[in-house]
Structure formats: structure tokens, C-alpha cells
Amino acid sequence: MRLTHQQFRDLAWKCGLAATHQRQVVYEAVIASHGHHSPEQIYAAVKKRIPSISLATVYNNLRLFVERGLLREVSPHSSTLRVDGNLKPHHHLVCSRCKSVQDIEGDFFDFKHISRQIPEGFDLSQPVVEVFGLCRRCRANR
Amino acid sequence: MRLTHQQFRDLAWKCGLAATHQRQVVYEAVIASHGHHSPEQIYAAVKKRIPSISLATVYNNLRLFVERGLLREVSPHSSTLRVDGNLKPHHHLVCSRCKSVQDIEGDFFDFKHISRQIPEGFDLSQPVVEVFGLCRRCRANR
DNA sequence: CAGAGTTTTATAATAATTATCGTTCGATAA
């Protein structure tokens, strides 16, 4: 998706960012790419329009966009592997801010309903669900 | 939690792994540590019992345990940042194997029910839910 | 269009994880 410079300027203005060309192109690349892409993929897309762009600029702007609410982070996990020795069916409550994980028990999810919506062939026989929110501490520190 | 060597041997045998001392201590450390710990934390715990252990051994065994189904991976996305430009409420269907993400629509989740179960103070006003399973391609390639 | 403050770029640094390889260990059988 392309925006006029004025449109992007207004958008950037709302969240207190300067409307630079690089920033606009990064933003457009994310919106245009339906799906959920990694920084490297976005960098590759942006490079077609601005060959001189730096990968750091992509990271920088993605972080700013997420901070200012223009984009949301998918799977806002910690940057490190986590393992769970509890193999009984249970789900996780994850803090989007500090990445802490707590177990939750119970049947909250209507899997029959989900089954009708998911793509053909997707295997949900052992579903794991993660619910993201803000833990008490992070909510207080806002 | 401690296991007898025989108990661990049986467990390891079931998934085709040799029952080494290091392996047993890593496994016990994960199970004993309720919660969802990082490789570094597990390494620190194991080091108290086997000071000479290598971090690589911890990583190696965690990966094997996950592969063989003895442990499960929490938030199986940790390797790279993903962003989403779709700010409308929606949820994600994630492949545990290849990490691909697809959007799903609909109200599958009984948030009133969840609200009763979650810890005091946890903010679920803008919940994001991710459902993990196996996509068609990864299921076929099993 | 000048000055102040941001942003970009190139690059170095860091963190997390994986690969490599020589050495040692564990399981099986003589």
C-alpha cells in the first residue's frame, strides 16, 4: 500500500515521529505485506525502493512503530528459548511487557468453533494457547 | 524433582536417548523448576550439581527433549521479531514447526471465564490470543 | 533558509544459539 507523503506525515505526526522517506517506505512495506514478516524480509522489500537503506533503520523504525502503537508485535516473547516440563493440557498467560509466563487451567476455547475457521489441513489435535496481556507489575509501571 | 537412575533410564529409553548423567540432571532441573526457564537459568541450576557441565550440553539436551516430546517449547517463536500491521482485533494461528502465522477471526474465547481464573491485577483489556498447531505442510513432512 | 533536534548510515558490540571437533563415556558382546 502506498500513501501520499501528506497522509504519512499526518500519521507520523499523531505519534510524534518525523515523516522521513525511509520511515514511510518501511511502514508501507509492512502494511503491503499481508502476513507477518521478519525484519530481514521487510529490509529486502524496502531495499528495492531505497537500495541504500540500512538494516538498522528498519529495526529502528519497527521498534518505534510498535512503541507508538502503529504496529503490533506478534508473539511478543522474550528473546530466549523457554521450555515447560508440564505436559498436561494447559495454557499460558503471558505478559506482553516483561514476558513472564504463568499457567492457566480450564477450557476457555471452543475448539469445535475454531475448527470450522481454520485452514484445511491445519493440525489442532494438541492445541497450545497463549493469551497475552499485562501483568500487575507492568500495568502499575506504565 | 529427583529420579532414580532406573526411572530416568526408562524415560530416556522410550524416546531413544541414552541415559547419561548430564542429561538426567538437566531434565530434573527443568522439571524441578516450576515456571518457564531459559537455557541460562537451567545451566546455572545444573552447574551446582555438575560444575564442569557445558552450556552447549544444556542447549543440546533441551533441543533433544523438545524434539522427542519430553518437554514442550513455550512461545515457539523466539528466533525473530514479527510485526503485524493489522490493528483490528484478531487472533493468530501459528505453526509450531515452521513458525508461520495466519490470522483467524471470530470469538472463540470465553474471556469472562478466563477473567475469573487469572491472577489479580492482570490486564486482559486488549487480549491477544495465539493458537499453536501444525500447518498442513509441516504435518505432511513429519 | 538557518538552527536545533532527529534520523540515517556504517560499523562495532552484544546476546543467543548452533556447529565443530577432539576426547570421553555408555552399552553391548566377547
Add this chain to the structure above:
DNA sequence: TTATCGAACGATAATTATTATAAAACTCTG
């Protein structure tokens, strides 16, 4: 037991993802 062989371990190098730094370029406001 011990000999044997493949698996596992430990030290360390390499790789990958991300963040930090600092000088140069750009954006915004007046």
C-alpha cells in the same frame, strides 16, 4: 571385566539476531 563403536560431552569458534555508537544528513519550525 574388557574391547569396541557409536553417541555424547566440553571447549571454543562461528553464526544469527539485535542493539549501541557516532558522524553525517535530513526534517521541522520559525
